[in-house]
Amino acid sequence: MFITDYIKDVFGAMKSLGTGLKRTLYYFTHHKEIITQQYPDNRATLVLPDRFKGEVVMPHDEKNEHRCTGCTACELACPNGTIKVVTKFDITPEGKKKKAIDKLVYHLELCTMCNLCIVACPSDAIKMAQTFEHSVFDRSQLTKVLNKPGSKIMEGVE
Amino acid sequence: MYERIITVLPVKKIKEKKQNITVWSFADISKTIDQWLNDWVGATWATVFEMVIAGVCVIGLFALLGLVLVIMERKVAAWIQIRLGPNRVGPKGMLQSLADTVKLLVKEGMTPDGADKFLFNLAPFIAMIVAMLLMAPIAFAKDFQMWDLNVGVLYISAVSSISVISILMAGWASNNKYSLLGAMRSGAQIVSYELSAGLSVLAIVVLTGSLSLTDIIQSQQNGWWIFKGHIPVIIAFITFIIAVTAETNRAPFDLAEAESELTAGFHTEYSGMKFALFFLAEYVNVFIVCAIGATLFLGGWMPFHIGSWEGFNHVMDYIPSSIWFFGKTFFLIFLIMWFRWTFPRLRIDQLLNLEWKYLLPISMINLLLVTVMAIMGWHF
CATH class of the missing domain: 1.20.5 (Single alpha-helices involved in coiled-coils or other helix-helix interfaces)
Structure with a gap:
C-alpha cells in the first residue's frame, strides 16, 4: 500500500x-x-592511546639481549625501504657458523608508521613505541641503529 | 472599618511590588526616553532621534548577535564532536569571535577582475538589509517592538524571500562556476521551502485569526500554541523548523555553500568585510527565524504558565519578558545548531524530494486539520 x-x-x-x-x-x-589533548600544556601527564604508532624500536632485556634473528622479513615487508638489516656470521660454541644481525638500520625520516614490519616479524623482535617528538636539526640523526652496541640474540629464539 | 483596611493592605503591597519589578523593562526605558526627547526637542525631532536610536540599536544588536552566535556555534559544534572548542582568547575562549571580527575588518576586500563590480559589491549589503528589515516587526519584550504592523506575518514571509536575490546576485556577479552553482541551488531551495514554511505559519494564523504578531502573542496568554494546539500544531512546528533550517541555508541543507563540493558556494570570491557581512547575515537570519518560531509557537515574551498553579505562575511572571523571549529564541537556535552538527548534508534531489513529496503534502493536510480544529474550537 x-x-x-x-x-x-x-x-x-x-x-x-x-x-x-x-x-x-x-x-x-x-x-x-572530550578526547582533546591540550598537548604542550599537559606534556607531563599526556596519555596516548595504546595503538598510537610513533617509531620502530627493538626492545632489549636487562642482559642486553634482543629477539632479532636477522631474517630480513621486516626489510622485505617495508614498502619504502626504511629498514636495512646488516647481517654477520657468529661462530657458535659448537664451531658452526650462525647468521646474526650486525646492525638493524632504521630510517625514521622515511618511515610512514604503517606497522607492516611489526606484522611481518616472526619473532616479535621489533615493536612500535609511543614517542613522537622526533624533530632534530640534522637529518642524519634520524637514521638510527635499533640494536644496542654489544647486544646479542636471546637464548632460544630461532 | 479597621478590618477593611487590613484586608486591603496586602493587596496594595503586592501591587507595589509588581510595579517595582516591572520598572526594569525595555518598554519603560523606551517610554522614558520618548518622553524626555519630546520635552526636550519637540515631536518632530523626537521622531527623528528615535529613528536614529532604533537604527543604532539594530546595528548594535547585529554586531552582538554575530559575536554571540558564532562563539555559541563553535562551542556547540565542539562539544557535540567531543572536542573542547575555542578556549584560548579571553575567559574560556569567549573573545574568540571578537578577535576573528577584528581580523576580518583589517583584511583586504577583494573584487575579482572578471566580476560584475557593482552587483558584486551590492550583494552583501542586500543580504544585510533584508536581515535588518526583518527585525522591525519582532517583539523583543512586552510592549517593545519597532513596528507593530497589522500584517506582520505576511511582511516577514514577503521580506525574507528577498534574501534569495542577494545570494543569486552574489553568485552571478562573482563570474565563477562554483558560485553560480551554489546560488542556483540556493534559489531552488529557498523557493521550494518557502511554501512549507508559509503553510506551517498559516496554521498559527488560522488559530489566531490575525496576521499581527502582537495579536498572536496576546492569544497565547493562557498557554502557548504548541501546548494548546495538540498534535497538528506540533506537526506544524516540526515542518516550520525543518523549512527554516533549509531557508537559512544551514546544514543539513547547506547545499548552497557545500564546502566539500563547491568550496564555499556563492561567497567563494568574497573576502574580508564583504564576506563577514554574508556570514553575519546568515547568523542574524537564524536568529530572526528562531525569533519568529518562538513568537508563533512558544508565545514570544509570554511567560510559562500552568493552568491554575497560582504560585508557580507568579514566580514565572517575575522573570522579565525580554529574558523569556531571548531564552526561547536561543533554545530554538540551539535546536538548529544541534541539527547542523548531527545530520549529514542532503543531495539536491533528496532535498527537493523532502520538500515536494513529504513536507508540502504533510503541511497541507495539517493546515486542513488545523482549520477544522479552529472552526470546531477543539483547541484550549
Missing part, C-alpha cells in the same frame, strides 16, 4: 533522526567524553 509505506517512511525517518540527535545530545552534555 502506498499510503502505509509513506507513513512508515516518515516515522522511520523521524526515529532514525532521533537516534542521531540523542547520541549528539549525550556528547553535548557529557564533557568527560
Whole structure:
C-alpha cells in the first residue's frame, strides 16, 4: 500500500533522526567524553592511546639481549625501504657458523608508521613505541641503529 | 472599618511590588526616553532621534548577535564532536569571535577582475538589509517592538524571500562556476521551502485569526500554541523548523555553500568585510527565524504558565519578558545548531524530494486539520 509505506517512511525517518540527535545530545552534555589533548600544556601527564604508532624500536632485556634473528622479513615487508638489516656470521660454541644481525638500520625520516614490519616479524623482535617528538636539526640523526652496541640474540629464539 | 483596611493592605503591597519589578523593562526605558526627547526637542525631532536610536540599536544588536552566535556555534559544534572548542582568547575562549571580527575588518576586500563590480559589491549589503528589515516587526519584550504592523506575518514571509536575490546576485556577479552553482541551488531551495514554511505559519494564523504578531502573542496568554494546539500544531512546528533550517541555508541543507563540493558556494570570491557581512547575515537570519518560531509557537515574551498553579505562575511572571523571549529564541537556535552538527548534508534531489513529496503534502493536510480544529474550537 502506498499510503502505509509513506507513513512508515516518515516515522522511520523521524526515529532514525532521533537516534542521531540523542547520541549528539549525550556528547553535548557529557564533557568527560572530550578526547582533546591540550598537548604542550599537559606534556607531563599526556596519555596516548595504546595503538598510537610513533617509531620502530627493538626492545632489549636487562642482559642486553634482543629477539632479532636477522631474517630480513621486516626489510622485505617495508614498502619504502626504511629498514636495512646488516647481517654477520657468529661462530657458535659448537664451531658452526650462525647468521646474526650486525646492525638493524632504521630510517625514521622515511618511515610512514604503517606497522607492516611489526606484522611481518616472526619473532616479535621489533615493536612500535609511543614517542613522537622526533624533530632534530640534522637529518642524519634520524637514521638510527635499533640494536644496542654489544647486544646479542636471546637464548632460544630461532 | 479597621478590618477593611487590613484586608486591603496586602493587596496594595503586592501591587507595589509588581510595579517595582516591572520598572526594569525595555518598554519603560523606551517610554522614558520618548518622553524626555519630546520635552526636550519637540515631536518632530523626537521622531527623528528615535529613528536614529532604533537604527543604532539594530546595528548594535547585529554586531552582538554575530559575536554571540558564532562563539555559541563553535562551542556547540565542539562539544557535540567531543572536542573542547575555542578556549584560548579571553575567559574560556569567549573573545574568540571578537578577535576573528577584528581580523576580518583589517583584511583586504577583494573584487575579482572578471566580476560584475557593482552587483558584486551590492550583494552583501542586500543580504544585510533584508536581515535588518526583518527585525522591525519582532517583539523583543512586552510592549517593545519597532513596528507593530497589522500584517506582520505576511511582511516577514514577503521580506525574507528577498534574501534569495542577494545570494543569486552574489553568485552571478562573482563570474565563477562554483558560485553560480551554489546560488542556483540556493534559489531552488529557498523557493521550494518557502511554501512549507508559509503553510506551517498559516496554521498559527488560522488559530489566531490575525496576521499581527502582537495579536498572536496576546492569544497565547493562557498557554502557548504548541501546548494548546495538540498534535497538528506540533506537526506544524516540526515542518516550520525543518523549512527554516533549509531557508537559512544551514546544514543539513547547506547545499548552497557545500564546502566539500563547491568550496564555499556563492561567497567563494568574497573576502574580508564583504564576506563577514554574508556570514553575519546568515547568523542574524537564524536568529530572526528562531525569533519568529518562538513568537508563533512558544508565545514570544509570554511567560510559562500552568493552568491554575497560582504560585508557580507568579514566580514565572517575575522573570522579565525580554529574558523569556531571548531564552526561547536561543533554545530554538540551539535546536538548529544541534541539527547542523548531527545530520549529514542532503543531495539536491533528496532535498527537493523532502520538500515536494513529504513536507508540502504533510503541511497541507495539517493546515486542513488545523482549520477544522479552529472552526470546531477543539483547541484550549
